[in-house]
Every structure is written in C-alpha cells, then in structure tokens.
Amino acid sequence: MLNISDVDIAAIASTVPTAKINNFSLAEHFGEVEVKKIIKNIGVETRHIASVTQTTSDFCYESAVRVIKDLGWEPESIGALIFVSQTPDYQLPATACVLQAKLGLSKNTIAFDVNLGCSGYVYGLYLSASLINSGVDRVLLLVGDTISKIVNKDDRSTSLLFGDAGTATALQKKTGKKLSFTLGSDGTGFEHIIAKDKSIQDSAERGMSSAYLTMDGGEVFQFTLAAVPEMLNSFMAELGVASTDINACIYHQANRFMLKHLSKKSGFTSEQVPLSIVEYGNTSSASIPLTLCSQNIVNRDSIVMAGFGVGLSWGAVYADLSETALLSVVEV
Amino acid sequence: MSKEAKLLEIIAEILECELEEVSLETELNEDIWDSLSVVSFMAEADSEFGKTLSPTEVVAVKSIKDLLDLIQ
Numbered sequence: 256m257l258n259i260s261d262v263d264i265a266a267i268a269s270t271v272p273t274a275k276i277n278n279f280s281l282a283e284h285f286g287e288v289e290v291k292k293i294i295k296n297i298g299v300e301t302r303h304i305a306s307v308t309q310t311t312s313d314f315c316y317e318s319a320v321r322v323i324k325d326l327g328w329e330p331e332s333i334g335a336l337i338f339v340s341q342t343p344d345y346q347l348p349a350t351a352c353v354l355q356a357k358l359g360l361s362k363n364t365i366a367f368d369v370n371l372g373c374s375g376y377v378y379g380l381y382l383s384a385s386l387i388n389s390g391v392d393r394v395l396l397l398v399g400d401t402i403s404k405i406v407n408k409d410d411r412s413t414s415l416l417f418g419d420a421g422t423a424t425a426l427q428k429k430t431g432k433k434l435s436f437t438l439g440s441d442g443t444g445f446e447h448i449i450a451k452d453k454s455i456q457d458s459a460e461r462g463m464s465s466a467y468l469t470m471d472g473g474e475v476f477q478f479t480l481a482a483v484p485e486m487l488n489s490f491m492a493e494l495g496v497a498s499t500d501i502n503a504c505i506y507h508q509a510n511r512f513m514l515k516h517l518s519k520k521s522g523f524t525s526e527q528v529p530l531s532i533v534e535y536g537n538t539s540s541a542s543i544p545l546t547l548c549s550q551n552i553v554n555r556d557s558i559v560m561a562g563f564g565v566g567l568s569w570g571a572v573y574a575d576l577s578e579t580a581l582l583s584v585v586e587v
Numbered sequence: 588m589s590k591e592a593k594l595l596e597i598i599a600e601i602l603e604c605e606l607e608e609v610s611l612e613t614e615l616n617e618d619i620w621d622s623l624s625v626v627s628f629m630a631e632a633d634s635e636f637g638k639t640l641s642p643t644e645v646v647a648v649k650s651i652k653d654l655l656d657l658i659q
Contacts, residue, residue, distance in 0.1 A: 292603075296623050412622060473642025476626045480633055516630045 256493045257436040259384040263429035266325050266580035268318040269422045269548040271303035271535060273586040278302070278415050285411055293415050298511025302418035302536035303586070305401040310344040310462035312354055314421025314541075315397035317587050319358055322395070322425045325580055330358060334391035335365040337382055339375040339398040339540050341450075341565070342405060343368055344462045354397060365391065372400065372448075373507045373564025374438075375540035376422075377572050380560075381436050383426045396424040400539035404464035405450050412472055416510065418536030422544035437490045438570040439482070447474040448565040475564065479513060483563050484520035490571050491521075491559070498522035502554040507562040508532035508542035547576070549584045590636070594655055597631045611652040620648070632658055 278299055282290045294300060305314075315338065323330065336358075338351035345353075351366035360366075365386065371378050376398050383394040399421030406413050450466040458464075491498060498504075504523050506514050511532055518528045529550035531542065538545050543560050552558075555576040563569040588596075591611065598613075599606045601624050625645045632638045632645075636658045648654055 292623060296627070471642070472622050473625050473629070473646065476629055477639070477642055480629065481639060512627070512630070516634065519634065 256490065257381070258433060259388050260433045261428055261430050262384040262387045262434050263427050263432040264574060264576060264579045265425045265427050266322040266582065267422065267424045267544050267547055268321040268582040269420060269541065269545040269584045270314040270317040271420045271584060271586055272305045272309060272314070274304050274306060276302050276304055281415060289411070290415070293411065296510070296512045297416055298530070298532050299416055299536045300533050303420065304403045305419045307458050307460045311340050311342050311399045311401045311421055312344050312350050313587065314419070315399045315423060316354060316357055317585060318421055318423035319354070319395055319397055321582055321585070322423045325582060326425055328393065328425070331361040333360050333364060333393045333395050335386050335394045336360060337367060337369060337379055337394065337396050339369045339371055339379040339396070340400050341370055341372045341539065342401045346463060346465065371566065371568060372539045373509065374562035374566065374568040374570045376543040377436065377560060377562040377570035378438065380434065380572050381438060381570070384434050387426060387428050392428050394426045396426060398422050398424070398544060399541045402468065402539050404459055405466060405468045407467045413468055413470055416537050418538045420535060420538040420541035420545050422541045424544060432575065435494060435573040436570065437486060439486065441567045444474065444478055444567040447471045447478065447567065476513065478567055479509065479517070479563055482569055483517050483561065486569055486571055487521045487559065487561055494573055496557065500557055501527060501559050502557045503527055503529055503552050504559045504561065505529065505543050505546050507564060508537050508546060509564060510537065545584065548581050555579065590658065591655060593635060594651065594658065597635065598651055598654070601627045609651060611650065611655060613651045615648055615650060628654065
C-alpha cells in the first residue's frame with residue numbers, strides 16, 4: 256500500500272456530449288432480441304456520444320473551467336496539468352500542452368499525457384498526489400475518453416457499451432488529508448483490450464481515430480474476476496477497514512453484470528455501489544469521476560475507488576471526499 | 588440441491604428458458620452459447636461452485652454435460 260499525506264481532492268467536475276443514443280434504438284441494426292439481451296447484461300440504456308467536431312479535450316476543458324471557477328483558483332497557481340486518456344486529440348503533441356494554453360495556465364506548468372484507460376483515474380490521482388508531495392501546490396487532473404471514435408459500429412461487443420466523457424479533478428496540498436493507493440499491471444494480457452486494427456473510415460473532423468478497438472470479453476472477465484476482488488479485499492485488510500465501513504465503492508463502470516459480481520465478492524451491498532453505466536455507458540477512464548458527479552453520494556468520508564482493465568492495469572484508492580466539491584454533470 | 592440440479596437451474600436462467608427445457612444432453616451451439624452466455628456462466632461457476640474457469644474451455648463445450656465436467 257502506498258500512502259501520500261497532505262493531499263486533498265478539492266473538486267471534481269464531469270462533462271458529457273449533448274448527443275445521446277438510446278441503445279434500444281439499435282434493435283434495427285442488431286435485432287431486438289439480441290439488443291434486449293445485451294442491455295440486460297451490460298446495463299447500458301443510454302450513452303452520450305461526441306460529434307465529429309468534438310474531441311476528448313473539449314469535455315475535459317469544460318470540466319476544468321468549472322472546477323477552477325468553483326474553487327476560485329488563479330490560473331497561475333496551478334503547477335501541473337496531467338491529461339489521462341487513450342483517445343487524445345492528436346498522436347502528438349501531448350493534449351496536456353494544448354489544454355495548458357487553452358486554459359491560460361502559466362508557462363511554468365508541468366504538463367504531460369498518460370495513456371491509460373479503465374485504471375487511468377486512480378493512476379492519475381497517484382501521479383497528482385506524488386507531484387504535490389514533491390512540492391507542487393496545485394494539480395489539475397484531466398481524465399477523459401471519446402471511445403466512440405474508435406468503436407467499430409458492427410462490433411456488438413463494444414458498440415453498445417461505450418460512452419464519451421471528460422472530467423477535471425483539482426488536487427491541492429492540505430495538511431491532515433491523506434490518500435492511500437494500491438496499483439498493479441500485467442502486460443501479458445495486453446491483447447485482450449487493444450486498438451491495433453486500422454480504421455476503415457475516419458469521420459473525425461477534429462482530432463484522430465487511428466484504429467478500431469477490439470475486446471475479448473471472456474478474457475477480460477477472467478482477469479477481472481481474479482484480480483479485482485483480491486486487490487480490494489487485501490487493500491481493505493491493509494487499511495484496517497471492513498467493507499461495511501465503506502460509504503461507497505466507486506468501481507470503473509465496466510459493465511453492470513461484472514460490477515454486481517465484483518461487489519458480491521468484496522462484501523458490498525448494491526447501495527454501496529453507485530452506477531452511472533445505465534445512463535452514460537462505460538466511459539473508460541472518466542467513469543469513476545463521472546459516477547461521483549452523477550450519483551448523489553451523500554456520505555463520503557470513507558470512499559474506495561477501483562479501476563481495472565486495459566493494459567492490463569489496475570488500481571484502487573481510499574479517500575475522504577467529505578469536503579470535496581462534486582459539481583453537477585454538464586452537457587456540451 | 589445436487590450440483591447437477593443447480594447447474595441446470597443456472598443454465599435455464601442464462602438461456603432464458605424453462606427448467607424443463609434443459610437437460611445434461613442439451614446441445615450448446617454457438618447460436619445460444621454466445622459470449623454473453625459464456626461470461627455469465629463463468630460468473631456463476633465462480634460464485635456457486637468456487638471454480639475459476641477460462642473462457643476458452645467454456646466456449647469449447649458441446650453440451651451441458653461438458654459444463655458439469657468443468658465444475659466437478
């Protein structure tokens with residue numbers, strides 16, 4: 256377990272595209288029985304999808320503007336900007352640099368991208384907290400994905416699952432606050448969720464969509480079943496907390512069926528496991544902050560967040576979010 | 588409840604059919620034994636029988652009897 260002291264998560268904001276797809280409307284393409292079966296299993300009823308002129312950074316930018324305003328931060332007081340995504344605006348340069356300029360941050364800002372998905376938010380919090388521990392006072396963690404741009408519309412294992420979103424989390428130095436982490440990777444399963452097949456059509460008018468995403472659901476499920484309960488149960492044992500002590504466990508919103516199973520294996524009731532997947536789909540790296548912003552979690556002094564998937568990569572964080580401002584979800 | 592009876596109950600639920608419609612001899616072709624059925628069964632095997640199965644072996648079965656062998 257890794258502990259980083261004197262770090263506070265001050266505010267979180269989430270933004271989704273205005274355009275919304277109802278999965279039931281895809282019955283014509285995949286067949287009604289098939290679509291109903293998939294929806295019942297993965298739990299996704301609606302998803303917000305970026306337009307051809309919108310990129311991941313647009314949603315993160317909107318979220319960033321709102322957290323900066325809510326906290327009354329001066330742009331020059333932000334020492335670092337981390338952008339976590341698997342669907343950056345460009346292959347190069349780093350989208351973090353694009354956002355540094357767009358947000359009017361100082362030229363002294365440390366800005367860089369991180370390529371992680373399902374576990375990306377937890378890794379982003381760890382990196383942000385580490386930067387604060389090294390002397391940076393304020394960090395802006397921008398996490399989001401527009402996976403819809405790399406989904407093959409005929410692939411039923413991915414085309415009903417993913418939604419788009421971009422989030423911003425503001426972290427600052429604060430005495431007495433602490434974040435605890437556990438993190439891991441297993442690249443032997445790198446091919447189970449991968450984008451390597453060249454896209455046939457790229458309709459994006461801004462940004463890029465270089466390769467189709469493919470996912471081996473069975474292999475991912477086997478990995479998740481083996482890794483996630485083990486990670487969470489040992490993490491809670493190390494922390495000295497029982498599952499009943501946790502106000503809420505915010506899982507990466509992989510799919511509803513999987514989350515029900517994982518909750519059971521770690522001793523969480525359905526009331527302890529908020530779900531945003533029904534309304535927003537699997538929003539990849541953005542799913543944990545989007546769930547926090549959208550699900551009205553009342554008690555927040557003992558929160559676990561757990562990310563797992565593409566990489567394969569996983570991580571969990573334990574935090575007190577009772578003083579964290581969770582801003583309402585906005586559509587753009 | 589015997590392992591076999593529990594298995595048939597699980598399969599009927601996964602295939603969304605009546606319990607009377609399934610037996611150990613029921614064939615599982617790829618039309619009904621699709622990827623969703625496979626992961627659903629992996630989850631049930633884990634929670635009901637404490638067995639961690641690989642998707643490769645669950646995909647390869649030809650009948651419910653093969654599934655019974657996997658969870659023995």
